[in-house]
Amino acid sequence: xxxxxxxxxxxxxxxxxxxxxxxxxxxxxxxxxxxxxxxxxxxxxxxxxxxxxxxxxxxxxxxxxxxxxxxxxxxxxxxxxxxxxxxxxxxxxxxxxxxxxxxxxxxxxxxxxxxxxxxxxxxxxxxxxxxxxxxxxxxxxxxxxxxxxxxxxxxxxxxxxxxxxxxxxx
Numbered sequence: 001x002x003x004x005x006x007x008x009x010x011x012x013x014x015x016x017x018x019x020x021x022x023x024x025x026x027x028x029x030x031x032x033x034x035x036x037x038x039x040x041x042x043x044x045x046x047x048x049x050x051x052x053x054x055x056x057x058x059x060x061x062x063x064x065x066x067x068x069x070x071x072x073x074x075x076x077x078x079x080x081x082x083x084x085x086x087x088x089x090x091x092x093x094x095x096x097x098x099x100x101x102x103x104x105x106x107x108x109x110x111x112x113x114x115x116x117x118x119x120x121x122x123x124x125x126x127x128x129x130x131x132x133x134x135x136x137x138x139x140x141x142x143x144x145x146x147x148x149x150x151x152x153x154x155x156x157x158x159x160x161x162x163x164x165x166x167x168x169x170x
Contacts, residue, residue: 022059022093023169029054029062031136033165046072050163052087060091066104068161072112081110083142083161087122098126104140118142120158126167138163 031054036047048070054062064087071080089102105119124138143158 023056023062023091025056025058027056028170029056029064029167030170031064031066031165031167033136033163044074046070046074050165052167060093062089062091062100062102063087064089064104066106070110070112079111081108081113083108083118085118085140089122091126096128098128098134100124100126100138104142108142108144114144114146116144116146118144124163132169134167134169136163136165136167 029052031052032050034047034049036045038045048068050066050068052064052066054064056062066085066087067082068085069080069082072078083106085104085106087102087104089100091098091100101121101123103119103121105117107115108118109115120141120143122138122140124136126134126136128134140161140163141158142161
């Protein structure tokens with residue numbers, strides 16, 4: 001019982017400890033991520049990139065403009081698709097860790113997808129490796145709809161988007 005109480009107190013202190021990484025109103029972030037693959041002869045190449053520019057409205061509330069692009073050079077032809085989104089997220093200050101939750105809205109377009117609106121919840125975590133650089137991982141659930149008014153009707157037909165990358169606070 002004593003171990004559980006001490007563990008609970010330590011966790012409580014960790015959750016509410018002031019952070020040297022703390023954001024300030026007016027801070028910016030640049031986030032970058034990407035992936036790719038090719039076969040043994042570098043045919044069938046696929047790659048994707050994601051970039052985001054965030055601005056802190058308060059020390060915890062951030063608005064982010066994100067741009068993602070994917071390209072595939074396959075034997076049947078090359079295709080690309082992209083998405084542009086605006087997000088509003090709340091960052092939880094837990095020392096070197098910054099979990100976040102929020103929502104986004106945007107547009108999906110390109111050769112390999114039907115052009116349509118996207119919106120949905122998102123979450124993730126940032127881990128600072130120093131005072132200005134962090135590693136991040138996140139997940140978005142994107143609801144797809146040709147018409148922005150019908151997004152709520154299509155919630156069950158969405159898609160997940162995963163992000164792993166690096167970020168810089170300035």
